[in-house]
Amino acid sequence: MENFEQLLAAHSFFKGIDAKYISRLAEQATPVSFKAGEYIFHQSEKARQFYLLNEGKVAVEVPTLVHGSITIQTTGQNEILGWSWLFPPYTWHFDARAMEATNALVFDGEWLRGQCEEDHELGYAFMKRISETVVNRLQATRLQLLDVYGIHF
Amino acid sequence: MLPHLFRVHQVHRETVDTFTLQLDPVDERGAVSFVPGQFNMLYLPGAGEVPISVSGDPAQAKHLTHTIRSVGAVTKVMDKLKRGDLLAVRGPFGTHWPVEEAEGNDIVIIAGGLGLAPLRPAFYQVLSDREKYNKVVLLYGARTPQDLLYRHELERWRGLLDVQVEVTVDSPVGGWHGDVGVITTLIPRGHFDPARTVALVCGPEIMMRYTVMELEKREVSQNKIFVSIERNMKCATGFCGHCQLGPIFICKDGPIFRFDLVKDWLGKRDI
16 A cells, blocks of 8 residues: 555656545555556446556557557556546547556546545546646647648748 | 868668768868758759758768758759769858757757757767766657658667667557657656756757747756757858848857747747
8 A cells, every 4th residue: 555655646647736635545546557469448438447657658549440540649657548537428539558568556437536526625636637638638639730740840 | 161072972761751961072171070960051053052950970070961851942853862973062050059068967859850860960979978968868759650760770779778769750650669649748758857957959940849848847947958940041151141030140140049049039920
């Protein structure tokens, strides 16, 4: 447990969060490992987990009929994976596949939602961090769409 | 500044539209020495003259190396050059990356697309004086895996134990197993101490603007960030005014600038 607390406290997602929440969250954290190539979740499945990645690398993919799976983003150490557990309809929008051996701490999304509803201070801290991640990824996606290496720039 | 004749020693195809020329001076008047970040004016009679950064190793004094993207009228003709062909070179011109000034610090080199070419000499110099720096980080982004420059060197650099090299592509076509996402997504992953970091950034201006924002999020000071600006350089001596950006002549005062000294002029319309 103490080890989980240390892992949570050191993770950039929880930077600055009150220590009392670290203890509470550590009680519910479960360590998981994925082998290279293993799928962590699939598009359209129920989104029940929130992953804090501690080691490794994960590809977020879109399955297509013609081109197979297309990687739209990679995420890794000290980053998070998955926020669909937080918003209806609670289903994954993409596939996630470990690109290399990956270790994470996983939380039950329904439990986390309940905690955020019960304790709005925790809910605010969580939403602030999730929002920051979403904004960062939105900005990165916009930049990606601009095709900045094209001849127009 | 008079041009001097150089002969093409070797042409190396980097990507579908980018190639590297190794040039030998025809006589002793042709200079191959330079400092990282400087550029030459390459001239082909009948086609024209273009400013191109030197992309070779500054410690290697035999050839002059330039990596060129075939996008305009002149570079498209240069793309047809073969071993033994002649072209004229004026230079080297311009300011340099503060590689020596960064000694004792962490150094973060961030390149987008063809931006790795002007930064490669700086990286060579850092590697040759590795013990003079603390952490060394190279972050490189390109549009697709096929657009990555210097692939063999990148693979070799990634194998070095005392350097962090991260490469990402915007669009992963053709069996790419590395990172996917824009260059800015690599910055939070860089193992450097922002308080003692000097960052060298080169790429399209829009990429540099967002890169600087991300560096600022990590609290790298603006006066420790250096960018390379390349706009409309024609004479390379500050006479013609084509490259004027506010009070600055990029060819003469640049192309390497400390970010805080030029930030007010970047992104401004109609200048």
